[in-house]
Amino acid sequence: MLLITCPFCGERPEIEFSYGGQAHLARPVRPAELDDQMWTDFLYMRENTKGVYAERWRHARGCGRFFNALRDTTTDHFLATYKTGEPRPDVGGAP
Amino acid sequence: MTRQAFSAFALIRRGLSGHTSWHEQWRKPQPKPSYDAIIVGGGGHGLGAAYYLAKEHGLTNIAVLEKGWIGGGNTGRNTTIIRSNYLFNESAALYDHSVKLWENLSQALNYNVMFSPRGVMMLAHTVHDIQVFKRHVHANRCNGVDNEWLEPEQAKEFCPPLNIQDNIRYPVLGAALQRRGGTARHDAVAWGYARAADSLGVDIIENCEVTGIRKDAAGAVEALETSRGLIRTRKVGVSAAGNTSVVLGLAGVRLPLESYPLQALVSEPIKPIFPCVVMSNTIHAYISQSDKGELVIGAGTDAYTSYTQRGALHINTHTLDAICELFPQFRRLRMLRNWGGIVDVTPDRSPIIAKTPVAGLYVNCGWGTGGFKATPGSAHVFAWTIARDEPHPINAPFTIERFRDGCLIDEAAAAAVAH
Numbered sequence: 097m098l099l100i101t102c103p104f105c106g107e108r109p110e111i112e113f114s115y116g117g118q119a120h121l122a123r124p125v126r127p128a129e130l131d132d133q134m135w136t137d138f139l140y141m142r143e144n145t146k147g148v149y150a151e152r153w154r155h156a157r158g159c160g161r162f163f164n165a166l167r168d169t170t171t172d173h174f175l176a177t178y179k180t181g182e183p184r185p186d187v188g189g190a191p
Numbered sequence: 192m193t194r195q196a197f198s199a200f201a202l203i204r205r206g207l208s209g210h211t212s213w214h215e216q217w218r219k220p221q222p223k224p225s226y227d228a229i230i231v232g233g234g235g236h237g238l239g240a241a242y243y244l245a246k247e248h249g250l251t252n253i254a255v256l257e258k259g260w261i262g263g264g265n266t267g268r269n270t271t272i273i274r275s276n277y278l279f280n281e282s283a284a285l286y287d288h289s290v291k292l293w294e295n296l297s298q299a300l301n302y303n304v305m306f307s308p309r310g311v312m313m314l315a316h317t318v319h320d321i322q323v324f325k326r327h328v329h330a331n332r333c334n335g336v337d338n339e340w341l342e343p344e345q346a347k348e349f350c351p352p353l354n355i356q357d358n359i360r361y362p363v364l365g366a367a368l369q370r371r372g373g374t375a376r377h378d379a380v381a382w383g384y385a386r387a388a389d390s391l392g393v394d395i396i397e398n399c400e401v402t403g404i405r406k407d408a409a410g411a412v413e414a415l416e417t418s419r420g421l422i423r424t425r426k427v428g429v430s431a432a433g434n435t436s437v438v439l440g441l442a443g444v445r446l447p448l449e450s451y452p453l454q455a456l457v458s459e460p461i462k463p464i465f466p467c468v469v470m471s472n473t474i475h476a477y478i479s480q481s482d483k484g485e486l487v488i489g490a491g492t493d494a495y496t497s498y499t500q501r502g503a504l505h506i507n508t509h510t511l512d513a514i515c516e517l518f519p520q521f522r523r524l525r526m527l528r529n530w531g532g533i534v535d536v537t538p539d540r541s542p543i544i545a546k547t548p549v550a551g552l553y554v555n556c557g558w559g560t561g562g563f564k565a566t567p568g569s570a571h572v573f574a575w576t577i578a579r580d581e582p583h584p585i586n587a588p589f590t591i592e593r594f595r596d597g598c599l600i601d602e603a604a605a606a607a608v609a610h
Contacts (some may be wrong), residue, residue: 097503097504097505098495098503110494110503110505111505113494114494115494115495117449117496132595132596133595135595136447136594136595137445139538139594140447140538140594141445141446141447142447142448142449143436144436144446144448144449144450144496144535146434146436146437146450146498149496151495151496167495169450169496169497169498169499170498170499171499172495172497172499
């Protein structure tokens with residue numbers, strides 16, 4: 097089981113969290129101007145990175161808040177966790 | 192090297208010489224400078240595609256590249272369940288195509304894949320389950336796929352170890368049974384396809400990782416960069432399961448895939464006790480017994496994407512909680528080993544078997560948690576797609592563009608798969 101550091105509550109076991117998928121996916125500001133391919137990219141296409149991946153987690157059985165994490169998907173090692181809205185920390189890996 | 196046919200007669204004849212005259216079942220060739228087509232990924236789907244390319248489409252100057260050893264990925268890591276009781280017409284056609292090929296696969300390959308249609312029973316635990324499974328039964332019958340509804344007593348009769356009393360958290364309220372479903376020997380599927388493809392001239396090249404995909408001026412595939420050198424080809428079929436995003440990323444193709452760890456485990460071997468396959472989507476467990484006597488147990492994926500081929504123990508304990516409720520006599524069994532594989536999951540939980548935006552590049556992916564059952568059918572239509580540069584009617588709906596065009600085959604919402 098992973099140990100995950102919630103930016104609000106500290107280190108907690110994985111079963112307290114739910115997974116939120118790829119981070120930093122902003123909903124389009126002008127949705128009416130998007131064509132089908134752009135909607136496809138937003139809704140369905142994911143980086144699925146083999147390496148350092150920015151992803152969302154929610155401390156569902158704790159404070160209930162979403163936050164972002166950088167995790168290496170080849171080792172499951174967390175490099176950083178940070179609050180939603182903060183920029184991605186510079187700890188290596190492709191953006 | 193001549194192909195050695197397997198038969199009772201051959202067994203006796205070679206037995207007379209002390210079984211010393213058997214040779215390797217397939218060659219270990221060096222990669223040639225170029226091929227007419229290359230399959231990336233030496234699992235069941237990839238080896239099968241190579242076999243059907245050679246057997247049915249006359250393409251014999253082809254190779255299968257595998258970064259590890261053949262059958263070492265999800266083909267060797269799954270729980271070997273075979274069924275075709277999917278809700279939608281497109282899925283039923285694809286998976287039943289596969290079941291029909293399973294039924295004669297041992298004869299076709301001259302290799303015992305130990306296909307055992309012992310019946311797959313899916314348990315209903317809620318009113319919603321009952322309604323959904325009955326809908327499945329009717330939809331399946333409309334598509335010529337066998338599926339029947341069982342009351343709890345009938346389910347118990349079909350699978351005597353099952354607990355149908357109302358003393359568990361989610362009592363069994365009934366079940367849907369596909370009698371043509373069952374299991375097969377997963378390793379034998381990879382080996383059987385490898386041997387049959389090799390005897391048709393296909394080069395199976397292990398320890399050969401693709402590190403780049405070269406395109407010509409027009410943007411079509413012209414060569415693969417690999418850990419064993421540059422190999423020229425105009426057609427590449429990628430069948431790389433959890434690593435498909437990585438391989439197609441080399442050609443700049445994005446896919447709607449996420450790769451998750453999926454775990455399974457087996458118990459210590461015991462005498463035959465379990466006559467069929469039982470699945471429960473609601474309480475997350477499926478179980479069968481292998482010919483070695485081990486109970487083979489699996490469930491859902493881990494929560495997060497990963498390429499580690501391992502997962503967390505709490506997923507397994509959750510699965511075993513469900514198994515012990517359904518089959519209380521297994522509570523004292525010890526679990527022997529567990530492992531994980533990486534499965535590539537699409538948003539609608541249906542696969543992609545299609546051309547890509549890059550000319551000469553084809554992909555067979557997105558099988559998620561249920562690709563083993565589809566191995567022969569998937570390989571068959573993928574070979575067709577590569578050979579003819581157009582989809583077989585069965586895989587025509589399983590495109591990448593279905594996500595853009597809104598033509599999802601939403602087995603995820605239909606809850607026909609354990610996920």
